[in-house]
Structures are given as C-alpha cells and as structure tokens.
Amino acid sequence: MGDTGFGLEERILHTKDEFAQREALLRSRGLTPPGDEEFVIGLYEGEMLVATGALVRNVLQGIAVDVGYEGEGAASAIVSSLLKRAVRRGLSQIFLYTTNEEASRFEALGFSLIAAVPRGAALLEWGSQGIGTYLESLRAIAIGRLDHSGAVVVNCNPFTLGHRALIEYASSRVPWLYVLVVEEDRSLFPFGVRFQLIREGTADLPNVTVIKGGPYIISSATFPTYFVRPDREEASQRTVNMHAALDLAIFRKYVAPALRVTERFVGTEPYCSTTSIYNETMKRILPSPEPEGFDLESRGVPIAVREMPRFEIDGAAVSASKIRDLIREGRLPEVEKLVPRTTWEWLTSEEAVPVVEKIRNSDSRH
Amino acid sequence: MKALEAVTAGSLESSDVLITITPLDGEGVEYVIDSIVIKQFGKRIRQVTEEMTRQAGLGGARIHVQDRGALECTLRARLETAIERSTAS
Numbered sequence: 465m466g467d468t469g470f471g472l473e474e475r476i477l478h479t480k481d482e483f484a485q486r487e488a489l490l491r492s493r494g495l496t497p498p499g500d501e502e503f504v505i506g507l508y509e510g511e512m513l514v515a516t517g518a519l520v521r522n523v524l525q526g527i528a529v530d531v532g533y534e535g536e537g538a539a540s541a542i543v544s545s546l547l548k549r550a551v552r553r554g555l556s557q558i559f560l561y562t563t564n565e566e567a568s569r570f571e572a573l574g575f576s577l578i579a580a581v582p583r584g585a586a587l588l589e590w591g592s593q594g595i596g597t598y599l600e601s602l603r604a605i606a607i608g609r610l611d612h613s614g615a616v617v618v619n620c621n622p623f624t625l626g627h628r629a630l631i632e633y634a635s636s637r638v639p640w641l642y643v644l645v646v647e648e649d650r651s652l653f654p655f656g657v658r659f660q661l662i663r664e665g666t667a668d669l670p671n672v673t674v675i676k677g678g679p680y681i682i683s684s685a686t687f688p689t690y691f692v693r694p695d696r697e698e699a700s701q702r703t704v705n706m707h708a709a710l711d712l713a714i715f716r717k718y719v720a721p722a723l724r725v726t727e728r729f730v731g732t733e734p735y736c737s738t739t740s741i742y743n744e745t746m747k748r749i750l751p752s753p754e755p756e757g758f759d760l761e762s763r764g765v766p767i768a769v770r771e772m773p774r775f776e777i778d779g780a781a782v783s784a785s786k787i788r789d790l791i792r793e794g795r796l797p798e799v800e801k802l803v804p805r806t807t808w809e810w811l812t813s814e815e816a817v818p819v820v821e822k823i824r825n826s827d828s829r830h
Numbered sequence: 831m832k833a834l835e836a837v838t839a840g841s842l843e844s845s846d847v848l849i850t851i852t853p854l855d856g857e858g859v860e861y862v863i864d865s866i867v868i869k870q871f872g873k874r875i876r877q878v879t880e881e882m883t884r885q886a887g888l889g890g891a892r893i894h895v896q897d898r899g900a901l902e903c904t905l906r907a908r909l910e911t912a913i914e915r916s917t918a919s
Binding site: 537540541543544545547548551552554556572573574 | 835836837838840841842843844848850852864866896898
C-alpha cells in the first residue's frame with residue numbers, strides 16, 4: 465500500500481474500529497454495508513477514513529467518499545485498486561454495485577450500466593462486452609423456436625418432484641419452455657450435479673430446454689442476498705427487495721427478449737422469505753405495461769407471471785429445503801418419495817457421499 | 831510471446847491510464863480502447879498500443895486501454911509494464 469498521489473494513504477481494513485469508521489462513512493452517504501466482505505480498502509488522511517470500497521467475489525461495492533473529499537480523485541483511486549485486485553484474482557467478468565443516483569460517476573470510469581432500479585440499486589459491468597456476448601448465446605439457443613415461449617428460473621438444490629411438477633405444468637402451457645438454472649456455485653449441491661439432475665429428470669418432456677443461467681440471473685452480481693441466510697442483518701427485507709427488483713429488471717430488459725419469452729412460471733413459496741419477496745416483486749415488475757420508474761426504451765415487453773401452488777405430498781409442500789433438512793437429520797430414506805427416480809439414484813450413489821456429508825455438517829440456507 | 835496471466839498496470843486516476851491484459855486462445859491480439867479524449871487522441875492511442883504490442887511480439891491477448899487523459903510517455907510506460915508482467919513467468 466502507499467501514497468495515492470493525493471496525500472492519502474491506502475490501507476486494507478482489518479480491525480473492528482476501522483470497520484466501524486467505514487460503516488459510519490457508508491451511512492453518511494446513505495449506504496448500508498454490503499455483507500460478506502472479503503476485501504475492504506480505505507483511503508486515510510492521517511487517522512481519518514475519507515474513502516472506502518470493497519470487493520465481494522466479482523463485485524465492487526460499498527464505495528463511498530467523504531463529502532469533504534469529493535471530486536474524482538478518491539473514488540477513482542479506490543476503483544483502480546479494487547479492479548487490480550480482481551484482475552489479479554483471475555476474474556474476467558467484474559461488476560460494480562451502487563445506487564441509481566451514483567451510477568453515472570462510474571460510467572465515467574469505464575463501467576457500463578446494465579440495469580438500475582429507480583431510487584434503488586444499479587448494476588454496472590466493467591468494459592462493455594459481457595452482456596452482449598451472453599445475449600448472443602441466448603439468441604443462438606432460441607433460433608428456430610416459436611415466439612411466446614415460457615421460462616422458469618430454478619436452483620434445484622436438489623431437483624425434487626416439486627420442481628418436476630412446476631416444469632411439467634409450465635411446459636404444457638407454452639410452445640417451448642426454457643429452464644434457466646442458477647449457475648453460481650454457492651449451493652450445497654454443486655452446479656454440475658444440479659444441472660445434470662434437471663436434465664435427466666425432464667428428458668421425457670419434448671419441448672423443454674435446460675440452460676445455464678449465467679452471471680445475469682440470480683448471481684452474486686444481480687442478487688447477492690439470495691445466497692445469504694434470511695436472518696442475517698444484510699438480508700433485511702429492504703435489501704432483498706432491492707436486489708430482487710434489479711434481478712427482475714435484468715430479466716425483463718435482456719433475458720426475456722433474447723429468448724423471446726413472454727411468460728414466466730413460479731411455484732408459490734411457503735417456507736423461504738427471500739423467495740417469497742422475489743415472487744411478489746416479480747408480479748410487480750414483469751407483467752406491468754409500464755413498471756414504475758423504468759424508462760420507456762429499457763422496459764422490455766410485459767411478461768405474464770403464472771404462479772402454481774406448490775406440489776404437495778401427504779399435505780406438505782415438497783421443497784428442496786425440506787429434502788436438505790431430512791438429509792441433515794439423517795432421514796435420507798424418507799427422501800425417496802419426494803424426488804424423481806433420477807435424483808434418488810444420484811443421492812444413493814458413491815458420488816453423493818461428500819455432498820450428503822457436507823449437508824449433515826452445515827446450517828447453510830443453500 | 832504469449833500473454834500468460836491477467837495483469838493490470840496504471841490506474842483510473844486523472845492523467846493516468848489503466849492497462850489490462852488478459853490471455854486469449856490463439857495468437858491474435860484484441861484491442862479495446864476507451865478514452866475520455868477518444869475524439870482527439872483515440873487514433874494515436876491505438877497506434878502506440880499496437881506498435882508496442884508488435885514490438886514486444888505479444889500474442890494471444892486482449893488489451894484493454896482505459897485512458898484518463900494520460901500523456902504519451904505515461905501510456906508507453908504503462909504498456910511496457912503491463913506487457914512485461916503478462917509475459918513474465
């Protein structure tokens with residue numbers, strides 16, 4: 465670390481005091497500390513923290529400059545330093561999370577705006593190639609398919625009869641159905657396994673394509689609180705609301721038009737508050753002809769939201785979290801009747817041993 | 831000489847330039863030039879970048895230049911450092 469050329473010294477934050485200073489600075493600028501920080505830096509004048517920023521996975525966030533030190537210097541020093549760290553980690557796709565009001569400042573530093581929610585969050589990416597390339601790949605998948613396709617977005621951690629029922633229901637109501645699988649590997653079942661079990665468990669449905677969700681659908685960038693336990697402070701209802709709105713704005717503006725999707729299907733959510741907020745936000749943002757505050761050219765075509773009651777067995781909703789609970793409690797045999805044969809075969813295979821072990825030793829939401 | 835790892839040199843501070851080199855498959859070089867003075871100096875920045883890349887014999891790389899109004903000598907110094915870092919093993 466060292467001088468930035470502004471007489472300010474750059475430091476990596478470690479101590480409780482430093483984090484308290486940082487929180488005060490963030491709050492003075494109307495921001496709440498993003499949770500999950502791995503790497504937080506600050507610019508100091510003497511002992512006073514005048515600017516800060518954090519790198520959370522591949523997302524720059526929590527960037528704030530003291531009012532008295534505004535001007536381009538401090539923010540660009542913070543951003544440069546975080547970018548270098550991210551590049552050194554081998555990250556090629558780098559995002560920046562900020563408020564809608566501040567987004568233009570970062571555009572001036574070479575970031576491009578992906579989506580913003582009025583009076584809420586904005587997501588930008590470094591450079592300009594990411595989303596274009598991603599949309600090309602989606603358009604290629606949709607070539608030759610009919611318009612008015614449907615979509616479901618699923619994590620399937622792991623794939624249950626509930627997921628199967630939702631996909632079957634949706635596929636019977638649209639000419640073609642895309643199953644977008646959350647790709648970020650932060651769930652107890654690794655992405656490769658989740659993807660494979662969905663493919664195998666839907667192989668008999670002729671009008672279903674299972675595809676990787678990529679970094680623009682429920683990822684650390686679009687929806688960081690999805691991966692955080694709902695009882696943690698950073699997963700407050702307000703934050704979840706904001707992240708959900710951003711994720712859905714991206715779906716409406718980019719993903720749905722690229723796949724020519726006009727209907728999105730979801731299951732009602734009886735257990736998880738994060739998912740239930742997400743579903744409520746979905747009904748507000750996707751079908752409205754003019755979602756409040758989204759500017760006209762970027763709002764995309766309205767998308768109908770179809771909610772299906774959760775599939776039940778013996779009067780209880782079948783959900784992946786219930787499956788994980790049963791495994792955690794050592795009641796694996798009871799899982800058999802709640803999952804498709806393909807999932808069950810995997811769960812009882814050699815390959816599943818480390819995953820089952822991990823679930824038994826974890827209290828993670830995912 | 832191929833780019834071996836993702837590296838940066840420089841910064842986004844005013845009058846500086848941030849160079850990012852990332853490895854690409856194949857021998858080609860992909861250039862992305864951003865500048866706050868792209869109208870006046872975009873051509874020259876590209877020329878200097880391509881020339882220095884050629885001279886170093888660098889291939890299999892994507893070179894992203896984010897210029898914040900750097901002088902040509904600054905640009906050259908940052909490029910030299912970045913190229914050296916990306917090919918050092």
